[in-house]
Amino acid sequence: xxxxxxxxxxxxxxxxxxxxxxxxxxxxxxxxxxxxxxxxxxxxxxxxxxxxxxxxxxxxxxxxxxxxxxxxxxxxxxxxxxxxxxxxxxxxxxxxxxxxxxxxxxxxxxxxxxxxxxxxxxxxxxxxxxxxxxxxxxxxxxxxxxxxxxxxxxxxxxxxxxxxxxxxxxxxxxxxxxxxx
Amino acid sequence: xxxxxxxxxxxxxxxxxxxxxxxxxxxxxxxxxxxxxxxxxxxxxxxxxxxxxxxxxxxxxxxxxxxxxxxxxxxxxxxxxxxxxxxxxxxxxxxxxxxxxxxxxxxxxxxxxxxxxxxxxxxxxxxxxxxxxxxxxxxxxxxxxxxxxxxxxxxxxxxxxxxxxxxxxxxxxxxxxxxxx
DNA sequence: CCTCACATGTAATGAGTTACATGATTGG
DNA sequence: CCAATCATGTAACTCATTACATGTGAGG
Numbered sequence: 001x002x003x004x005x006x007x008x009x010x011x012x013x014x015x016x017x018x019x020x021x022x023x024x025x026x027x028x029x030x031x032x033x034x035x036x037x038x039x040x041x042x043x044x045x046x047x048x049x050x051x052x053x054x055x056x057x058x059x060x061x062x063x064x065x066x067x068x069x070x071x072x073x074x075x076x077x078x079x080x081x082x083x084x085x086x087x088x089x090x091x092x093x094x095x096x097x098x099x100x101x102x103x104x105x106x107x108x109x110x111x112x113x114x115x116x117x118x119x120x121x122x123x124x125x126x127x128x129x130x131x132x133x134x135x136x137x138x139x140x141x142x143x144x145x146x147x148x149x150x151x152x153x154x155x156x157x158x159x160x161x162x163x164x165x166x167x168x169x170x171x172x173x174x175x176x177x178x179x180x181x
Numbered sequence: 182x183x184x185x186x187x188x189x190x191x192x193x194x195x196x197x198x199x200x201x202x203x204x205x206x207x208x209x210x211x212x213x214x215x216x217x218x219x220x221x222x223x224x225x226x227x228x229x230x231x232x233x234x235x236x237x238x239x240x241x242x243x244x245x246x247x248x249x250x251x252x253x254x255x256x257x258x259x260x261x262x263x264x265x266x267x268x269x270x271x272x273x274x275x276x277x278x279x280x281x282x283x284x285x286x287x288x289x290x291x292x293x294x295x296x297x298x299x300x301x302x303x304x305x306x307x308x309x310x311x312x313x314x315x316x317x318x319x320x321x322x323x324x325x326x327x328x329x330x331x332x333x334x335x336x337x338x339x340x341x342x343x344x345x346x347x348x349x350x351x352x353x354x355x356x357x358x359x360x361x362x
Numbered sequence: 363c364c365t366c367a368c369a370t371g372t373a374a375t376g377a378g379t380t381a382c383a384t385g386a387t388t389g390g
Numbered sequence: 391c392c393a394a395t396c397a398t399g400t401a402a403c404t405c406a407t408t409a410c411a412t413g414t415g416a417g418g
Contacts, residue, residue, distance in 0.1 A: 001277050002405070009280065012287070019369050033280040035273070040406050042371055065369045065414050077287075084281055084288050089299030091278045092216070093307065096182050098330060099190065099214040100268055102323035106193070106258075107265050118270030126274065142283035145349065149279060149341055156337030160330055168326065183377070200397050221378050223399055246386050246397045 003040040004048060005083040006033060011054060011072040012080055018042050018068070029133050029143065032150055045070055053079050104168060113170055116161070123158045130154065184221040185229060186264040187214060192235060192253040193261055199223050199249065210314050210324065213331055226251055234260050285349060294351055301342055308335050 010021050010030050018041050024030040025041075036044075048054045053076035059067045072080070097119045104112050130150045137143035165173065191202050191211050199222050205211040206222075217225075229235045234257035240248045253261070278300045285293050311331045318324035347353065 001280060006280070009284065012284070017369075018371090032274060032276060033283075034275055034277070035406090037407060038369095038371080039373095039408070043406095046371090061368090063415060064367090067369070080284070081287055084284055085292055087277055087281055087296075089278075089296050090303040091276050091300070092303075093213060093331065093334060094215055095213060095272050095330075096215070096268055097270075097272045098327045099182060099187070100265055101326050101330070102214075103190065103193070103261070103265055104323050104326070106262055111266055115268075115270050119272070122271040122273075140348065142285050145282050145285070145345060146279045148345065149276075149282070149338065150274065152337045152341035153274060153334050156333045157330065160333035164326060164329065167321065198397075199399090216378090218379055219397095219399080220380070220401090224378095227399090242396090244387060245395090248397070 001034055001083075001087055002044075003034070003036045004044045005080065005087075006030070006036055007041060007044050007070075008048065008053060008072060008076055008080045008083070009033075011070055012077060015057075015069050015071040017059075017070065018045055021045075027129065029136075031129065032146060048076065051075075051079075101168075109169070112168070116165070116168065116170055117173075120158075120161055123154055123161065127151065127154050127158065182215055182264075182268055183225075184215070184217045185225045186261065186268075187211070187217055188222060188225050188251075189229065189234060189253060189257055189261045189264070190214075192251055193258060196238075196250050196252040198240075198251065199226055202226075208310065210317075212310065213327060229257065232256075232260075282349075290350070293349070297342070297346070297349065297351055298354075301339075304335055304339050304342065308332065308339065311335065 006025065007021055010016060010024055013029075016024070018038065021030075021041055022036070022038055025033075025036050045054065045056075049056055049070070052073060054070045054072055057069045057071070059069050061067055097115065100107070100112075100115045107115075130147050133143065134147045134151070137147055187206065188202055191197060191205055194210075197205070199219065202211075202222055203217070203219055206214075206217050226235065226237075230237055230251070233254060235251045235253055238250045238252070240250050242248060278296065281288070281293075281296045288296075311328050314324065315328045315332070318328055
């Protein structure tokens with residue numbers, strides 16, 4: 001999938017600016033698909049505007065810079081549907097964290113612990129984001145399915161990580177002020 | 182992570198040819214980290230050879246073409262360790278399957294079913310691959326941890342998918358003996 | 363005052379994929 | 391004979407990231 005399709009998908013739900021799209025991809029409702037930087041989002045929007053897949057409207061705001069709000073067109077919806085049908089019908093579980101875990105004997109214990117804790121922090125953060133999104137997702141919607149899937153997978157990862165901590169030779173984590181589940 | 186680091190990691194376990202690396206990344210013990218094509222693997226090996234991170238040995242085989250077997254050097258191990266320490270300490274759950282699921286209302290039911298079944302097939306296949314790898318992974322090793330993680334996550338995904346089938350409006354899957362079209 | 367959040371964009375660069383190009387051998 | 395598997399490699403191309411470039415307004 002490319003950034004164009006991602007943006008089109010987001011705009012199919014609601015109009016948005018490039019900045020808002022970035023935020024949604026970074027953290028929000030659309031953070032579980034692919035990554036995208038400003039350097040790919042803005043050109044994608046410009047390109048789609050030229051192709052008539054989106055329209056733009058400049059919005060003046062009080063106390064904030066001018067915002068260019070993009071809306072999807074009928075042609076855009078058609079293009080999205082088309083792209084959707086062309087996407088591969090499988091995806092892969094790939095993890096760079098696992099790659100690092102693979103070499104646990106070859107790195108310093110301190111580093112392994114940092115990596116493990118980093119992944120743990122990520123997983124808990126991810127779960128929190130998902131729970132947050134679950135609030136605003138209506139039951140039976142695509143969003144609800146996505147959040148349910150994410151929650152199932154992330155929870156399983158957390159559980160396995162917690163169980164594995166000692167077997168990797170890592171010290172027990174004394175809970176300082178963390179949010180327990 | 183780049184393909185160079187991936188290859189180096191694989192070679193840290195055992196010597197291999199470019200072709201063998203590709204197979205291991207496609208299907209085998211090293212299929213859960215990043216993807217890599219011949220077009221990236223061969224140049225990576227050539228590059229690392231020039232840098233002295235690996236050595237090469239040409240191996241004649243009966244009934245098969247000549248094979249170039251690469252082995253990691255001490256400098257290679259050092260470089261690997263270095264790269265490992267520089268990798269990001271988090272990774273992301275990204276899924277293009279979920280993106281498609283998001284638009285379940287906007288695609289034809291037939292397509293949604295194909296995508297769903299495709300993902301299901303992938304998950305079961307993945308689980309089978311992992312179980313297979315578990316046989317050859319010695320307990321307590323990095324491989325064992327990786328396989329355990331993969332198994333936990335993939336199992337959770339399968340369970341959620343099975344539970345969600347009907348709620349997505351998909352027909353119950355009759356155990357496939359009459360799957361011929 | 364200075365930094366952060368908001369907001370938009372471009373250009374150089376880099377990393378990888380796809381398609382191309384070749385060729386041996388085995389099995390149906 | 392033809393397809394598949396084994397095996398190595400290159401070149402054009404795509405796509406996205408990073409760094410650059412600019413500017414406003416709010417709040418500590």
